[in-house]
Amino acid sequence: MTGSTRNRRGADWTVIAQREIGVKLRDKVFIGSTIFVLVVLIASVGLTTFFDSRVEQPRVATVGAEGSQVVDRANRIAEEDGQRVDVQVTEVRDVAEGEELVRDGEADLLLFPVADSGWEVVGHQSVDASLERLLVAAVSSISLETNADEAGTTVDQLTAGSTLDQRLLDADALPEPVKYVVTFVFAFLFYLTALTFGIYIAQSVVEEKQSRVVEILAAAIPVRQLLIGKVVGNSLMAIVQVVVMVGVGLLAMALTGQGELLAPVVAAGGWFVVFFLLGFAAVACVWAVAGSVATRSEDLQATTMPVTFVVMGALFAGIFATGKWLVVASFVPLVSSVAMPVRMLGGDVPWWQPVVSGLLVLAAAAVLVRVGARLYEGSLLRTERRTTLKEAFGATR
Amino acid sequence: MTLDVIEVTRRFGDRTVLDQVSLSVGVGRLTGFVGANGSGKTTTMRIVMGVLDPTSGEVHWHGRRISREDRARFGYMPEERGLYPKQQVADQLGFFARLHGYDRQGATRRADELLERLGLTERAKDRLDTLSLGNQQRVQIAAALMHEPIALVLDEPFSGLDPLAVDSMAELLREQADAGVPVLLSSHQLELVERVCDDLVILGGGRVVAEGSVDELRQGARSVHRLVLDADAGWVRDVPGLAVHDVDGRVATLEVVDAGAERVLLAQALERGSVQEFSRQVPRLADVFKEVVR
Numbered sequence: 001m002t003g004s005t006r007n008r009r010g011a012d013w014t015v016i017a018q019r020e021i022g023v024k025l026r027d028k029v030f031i032g033s034t035i036f037v038l039v040v041l042i043a044s045v046g047l048t049t050f051f052d053s054r055v056e057q058p059r060v061a062t063v064g065a066e067g068s069q070v071v072d073r074a075n076r077i078a079e080e081d082g083q084r085v086d087v088q089v090t091e092v093r094d095v096a097e098g099e100e101l102v103r104d105g106e107a108d109l110l111l112f113p114v115a116d117s118g119w120e121v122v123g124h125q126s127v128d129a130s131l132e133r134l135l136v137a138a139v140s141s142i143s144l145e146t147n148a149d150e151a152g153t154t155v156d157q158l159t160a161g162s163t164l165d166q167r168l169l170d171a172d173a174l175p176e177p178v179k180y181v182v183t184f185v186f187a188f189l190f191y192l193t194a195l196t197f198g199i200y201i202a203q204s205v206v207e208e209k210q211s212r213v214v215e216i217l218a219a220a221i222p223v224r225q226l227l228i229g230k231v232v233g234n235s236l237m238a239i240v241q242v243v244v245m246v247g248v249g250l251l252a253m254a255l256t257g258q259g260e261l262l263a264p265v266v267a268a269g270g271w272f273v274v275f276f277l278l279g280f281a282a283v284a285c286v287w288a289v290a291g292s293v294a295t296r297s298e299d300l301q302a303t304t305m306p307v308t309f310v311v312m313g314a315l316f317a318g319i320f321a322t323g324k325w326l327v328v329a330s331f332v333p334l335v336s337s338v339a340m341p342v343r344m345l346g347g348d349v350p351w352w353q354p355v356v357s358g359l360l361v362l363a364a365a366a367v368l369v370r371v372g373a374r375l376y377e378g379s380l381l382r383t384e385r386r387t388t389l390k391e392a393f394g395a396t397r
Numbered sequence: 398m399t400l401d402v403i404e405v406t407r408r409f410g411d412r413t414v415l416d417q418v419s420l421s422v423g424v425g426r427l428t429g430f431v432g433a434n435g436s437g438k439t440t441t442m443r444i445v446m447g448v449l450d451p452t453s454g455e456v457h458w459h460g461r462r463i464s465r466e467d468r469a470r471f472g473y474m475p476e477e478r479g480l481y482p483k484q485q486v487a488d489q490l491g492f493f494a495r496l497h498g499y500d501r502q503g504a505t506r507r508a509d510e511l512l513e514r515l516g517l518t519e520r521a522k523d524r525l526d527t528l529s530l531g532n533q534q535r536v537q538i539a540a541a542l543m544h545e546p547i548a549l550v551l552d553e554p555f556s557g558l559d560p561l562a563v564d565s566m567a568e569l570l571r572e573q574a575d576a577g578v579p580v581l582l583s584s585h586q587l588e589l590v591e592r593v594c595d596d597l598v599i600l601g602g603g604r605v606v607a608e609g610s611v612d613e614l615r616q617g618a619r620s621v622h623r624l625v626l627d628a629d630a631g632w633v634r635d636v637p638g639l640a641v642h643d644v645d646g647r648v649a650t651l652e653v654v655d656a657g658a659e660r661v662l663l664a665q666a667l668e669r670g671s672v673q674e675f676s677r678q679v680p681r682l683a684d685v686f687k688e689v690v691r
Contacts, residue, residue, distance in 0.1 A: 212479035
């Protein structure tokens with residue numbers, strides 16, 4: 001028959017991992033939710049770019065040719081400043097006509113010169129602050145020129161010695177708000193993915209236990225292989241999802257013209273993926289145990305609670321820890337999955353630190369796999385009720 | 398023999414579920430494992446498969462301690478059906494074959510082969526939980542047979558099957574046995590085991606209470622005779638060495654307690670008139686069972 005195609009030994013955990021992946025890829029709920037998240041991401045990028053690239057065209061009614069000059073100057077200042085504003089001008093005969101236009105909503109503002117004191121703007125119910133700033137700049141720039149002329153000097157002479165140059169000691173570091181956002185996104189991605197895929201692992205374990213497939217599996221291959229297969233399969237799926245999301249996020253930054261921020265974020269993003277993979281593999285073992293000490297899917301909520309807390313701890317440590325605490329957190333396995341990349345976003349982390357932290361996670365993962373497999377073996381084959389940790393450890397195998 | 402369970406004891410806490418259980422399954426033999434609910438059949442089978450460890454005792458395969466590799470080549474059907482409800486039939490059979498070291502092609506081929514043999518080819522792409530219970534059971538046996546097992550351990554393979562399905566399952570198992578595969582199957586349907594199996598192991602309260610071929614066990618049971626006379630048989634009650642079960646007019650059913658008493662009985666009967674029938678009733682296994690488990 002088919003005896004010749006048999007190839008005993010060695011393929012055990014890969015077969016399990018392949019099944020985990022295959023089942024996930026055919027799971028409509030999984031596919032649907034992934035597509036949904038991606039669509040939301042892409043849509044938000046699209047919307048951001050759309051709003052960012054849109055040129056504002058406020059309409060200003062002016063009395064007299066001087067008003068048009070102010071608007072021209074305002075447009076020039078806006079252009080030099082890189083603002084996407086193109087102020088439209090409508091000349092009116094007098095103030096009354098201009099006010100009429102503003103009241104009817106035909107114009108956003110009315111601008112006219114007032115004898116002696118300078119200029120006046122009239123809005124309907126409010127005056128747009130950024131437009132007002134622009135007009136103020138234009139008016140003062142023109143007045144400065146005029147006044148300089150009258151005083152027999154030039155603007156350059158008048159403003160000599162008034163420039164303020166900026167220089168950054170750490171030009172590579174991310175601006176504080178960007179850092180905050182990126183930190184939050186990283187931490188939340190880890191939290192979300194660790195939680196969803198963690199639950200998948202726990203469910204997949206308890207399902208096998210509940211349907212007793214596990215007896216066939218345990219008779220066919222060592223339980224540790226089963227555990228490794230599940231952890232590897234789900235970690236791969238998780239990492240693919242994270243890479244796709246981080247990729248889309250970075251693409252978003254590139255598209256929204258924040259390309260100069262890309263380099264440090266990509267560097268930290270790369271580390272994030274590495275730490276995520278390590279941390280997730282470690283936490284996945286704990287999830288598998290959480291699944292195996294439950295008897296039915298209904299028990300999962302209770303048995304997975306401690307793992308959820310650990311993952312939440314990693315999230316909060318990444319977001320809220322600062323200074324010394326963040327340094328400490330970046331070396332604590334699991335918590336470091338978020339904390340270390342976050343530190344690296346800030347720059348100034350010696351190269352050996354992420355390496356050491358990574359090795360610590362690896363060591364923790366190795367221990368967790370062993371402990372996990374033991375607990376898993378001990379508890380998996382008790383299907384009568386929830387198993388206490390003590391019983392799982394004590395079970396002879 | 399081929400597969401031996403040797404003095405296996407299993408305790409769960411203070412409760413002794415198996416107490417010094419020994420049994421053997423021979424090459425080419427269908428061995429039926431019977432016993433009341435809770436008698437320890439499932440526990441024994443799980444210990445044979447290595448999914449549960451015995452408190453003491455050993456399982457041997459071909460005269461030495463069974464190894465993980467030996468067990469990996471066994472076919473096993475757990476008590477509660479163990480398959481993935483939401484996976485396609487052919488898919489999961491392929492998965493089990495690959496778990497046993499088949500390559501992808503070989504696994505697919507083997508799955509197709511077995512599905513055809515079991516008449517399930519049209520359902521190959523269906524999810525398991527859309528199949529009827531009987532068909533799910535067939536998939537279950539297919540899963541146990543995927544890797545051409547060297548021994549079969551089947552916990553209640555007949556439960557939930559209609560009479561036709563029972564026959565085809567029995568035929569399939571007989572084929573396996575004829576091919577030299579030792580088969581251990583548990584059941585609480587005694588008539589069925591009696592019809593299908595070669596050997597029997599009867600478990601009661603965690604102990605083996607009887608063991609042997611079906612014929613041997615029947616022989617060992619107290620033999621019941623039926624006597625039909627041409628006149629009232631009431632006098633039979635007075636013959637010594639007999640335990641009379643029932644007298645109904647000319648018909649008596651009785652049990653020979655002292656060897657030789659049947660000859661005395663027959664001689665007296667012939668003195669009184671003619672004997673129309675004197676026969677030994679072949680006991681049903683259910684009676685044997687009740688007797689030994691009692």
